[in-house]
């Protein structure tokens with residue numbers, strides 16, 4: 001069980017002015033922001049980030065959406081971070097997201113769902129390394 005996870009604030013939430021609201025929910029829930037940057041993914045980079053979903057029917061739509069605007073990438077720290085953060089963001093589909101979760105408040109649909117959160121310690125490490133160098137993560 002690692003104490004770090006990785007998140008992205010997705011293009012829908014950035015475009016709609018929700019960076020501050022989402023970061024506030026994250027820090028209020030007791031996560032420490034270890035590293036953070038606002039950037040953009042090219043189509044190629046978005047495809048690489050979501051390569052595990054390559055065979056899914058929504059892959060093309062996902063890559064197009066994730067490269068459609070700015071995102072905020074961050075590494076977060078808290079005990080049992082992956083599970084704690086998935087509880088904070090709520091279900092992938094906002095229709096199923098619990099009250100008080102980030103997706104309940106900010107997600108528009110299953111695709112435009114405001115935030116990403118790593119689904120395992122291993123993926124948290126891989127995804128954090130995708131955006132941040134060793135010194136930035138220190």
Ligand code: CMP
Pocket residue numbers: 053058061062092110111112113115116117
């Ligand atoms: P995320 O946690 O970033 O990881 C994979 C993403 O694929 C997921 O959030 C959703 O935004 C997206 N996704 C999953 N299922 C669908 C779907 N049926 N249609 C469009 N996007 C989807």
